[in-house]
Amino acid sequence: AQSVTQPDIHITVSEGASLELRCNYSYGATPYLFWYVQSPGQGLQLLLKYFSGDTLVQGIKGFEAEFKRSQSSFNLRKPSVHWSDAAEYFCAVASSGNTPLVFGKGTRLSVIA
């Protein structure tokens, strides 16, 4: 069965610093991968997705993620973090066989001045 691991429960970065959030997945075939963001008190919003093709995908709000098959990873990056990026971030992998997305447990990002 598919699974997603987000190794970091909580990360704190300084405003203006770069960010990398880790995501590892377990899936036999080429996966469909997603990153979502959840601001406090809000629902989840899609940041970006990878289906095929270029392994570096661009998303909204200046985020990007790189699919690395050899490492079974899909890490999320941003070159310069803004205070408004403080939120919880979820990685998800699509399955096959008419079953829903599998979500990681999330990484909470705090941004300090």
Next chain:
Amino acid sequence: NAGVTQTPKFQVLKTGQSMTLQCAQDMNHNSMYWYRQDPGMGLRLIYYSASEGTTDKGEVPNGYNVSRLNKREFSLRLESAAPSQTSVYFCASSPGTDAYEQYFGPGTRLTVT
């Protein structure tokens, strides 16, 4: 185009009371989902409906029932609320279940005393 809407936004119940959480989407999506979110637990799937007329259990279905009323609406019922069901509940929809991104509602915060 409202996307995914949920009612109510907040609810307080006493142990043993029943209630129904309502969810509707206007994107003509086939699949709909109910999740609960608890601190440190990420998103856990309660039930989903791959298409109109079908429902399936997710990871944590005990204590809940669902109804896919039509293509637009998917309700979640708590027959006899328990304090362990205190949580934030999210509804989501997608064009299909497997390789599609999900669109989330704003959530319902439920407290059971």
